[in-house]
Amino acid sequence: MDYLYAFLIGGGICVIGQVLMDTTKLTTPRILVIFVVAGAVLTGLGLYEPLVQLAKNGATVPLPGFGYSLAKGAMDGAKEGFLAALSGGLKNTAAGLTAAVVFGYIVSLIFSPKSKR
Amino acid sequence: MAKQQQQQQQQQAKKPKKEVTKQYEQYVKQFTPRPKYFTNCAKAFVVGGLICMAALYIQNLLMKDGMSEKNAGAFVTVILICSAQLLTGFGVFDSIGKFAGAGIFVPITGFANSMVAPAIEYKKEGPVMGVGAKLFSLAGPVLVCGISAGTIIGVIYYLMK
Numbered sequence: 001m002d003y004l005y006a007f008l009i010g011g012g013i014c015v016i017g018q019v020l021m022d023t024t025k026l027t028t029p030r031i032l033v034i035f036v037v038a039g040a041v042l043t044g045l046g047l048y049e050p051l052v053q054l055a056k057n058g059a060t061v062p063l064p065g066f067g068y069s070l071a072k073g074a075m076d077g078a079k080e081g082f083l084a085a086l087s088g089g090l091k092n093t094a095a096g097l098t099a100a101v102v103f104g105y106i107v108s109l110i111f112s113p114k115s116k117r
Numbered sequence: 118m119a120k121q122q123q124q125q126q127q128q129q130a131k132k133p134k135k136e137v138t139k140q141y142e143q144y145v146k147q148f149t150p151r152p153k154y155f156t157n158c159a160k161a162f163v164v165g166g167l168i169c170m171a172a173l174y175i176q177n178l179l180m181k182d183g184m185s186e187k188n189a190g191a192f193v194t195v196i197l198i199c200s201a202q203l204l205t206g207f208g209v210f211d212s213i214g215k216f217a218g219a220g221i222f223v224p225i226t227g228f229a230n231s232m233v234a235p236a237i238e239y240k241k242e243g244p245v246m247g248v249g250a251k252l253f254s255l256a257g258p259v260l261v262c263g264i265s266a267g268t269i270i271g272v273i274y275y276l277m278k
Contacts, residue, residue, distance in 0.1 A: 002173060003173060007166035007170045008166065010170070011161070011165045014161040014219050015158045015219070017219030017223035018219035018220070019158065020219075021157075022154055022157055022158075028222055031223075032223075032228060032231065033259050033263075036263035037263060040270055043267075044274075055169075057169050057170075057173040057176055057193065058169040061193075061225055062169070063224070063228060067267060070267030071267040078272070078274040078278065085268070085272055085274070085275045086271070089271060095194065096191060096195055096225070099195040099198050099199060100202070100228070100229055101252065103198065103202055104198075105236070105252060107203060107237075109240075109244060111206035111207070112240065113240060
């Protein structure tokens, strides 16, 4: 059952992105920004947490999930104090971000550009 | 007299020009391929859903081995990011992207791809100002906006408490 919800919610979020790509002239980076910020704002309003409870990875793997973990870390930190509110967001996403930077750097250094097929 | 005639001619020439461009735009519109909304959405739905399901599967496997849910989630994110970056390096990601569209760009894999793709492209400019800087040319805006939004929300929560 979990898998079904993950599939439906994750796929649904991707469809929203596809509709944005097809019907508007927004470029991909802008859509990514919109998704991350929307995820953070929805988390702040308390609307994204139920979705995560329901669909688990279906909601955390798409980009709004990145905004969710940023906002959630900051909100959890806010209970402890101001400094924790500042550090919470990045602390929550540190592993993914560090892997993306380090591994991305290594991959970029190893591989050479390929012509698009 | 000659000047007036010229002005008249110019005015006359201006008006049909606009109409011509409009007509031309309409003419072009007939031939520009319309995006196939339905098939695109279906592909995005299936591929995006499958990625999320695979992520859940890996997470469940990790949690069976006794990893906490939070750690397992982070681990799955790392796995997804690394595999997407590897695929980008091999040049396969673009082909998948052409097929799946938002299905692969909206999950975290798209974020990983947006870091490596420009970095590889600008490799010739050197390992520091080429790869190092371009790694963030697309991911930078995402990080700046995302971290700002998240932190502002956290600070608002702190102030409301």
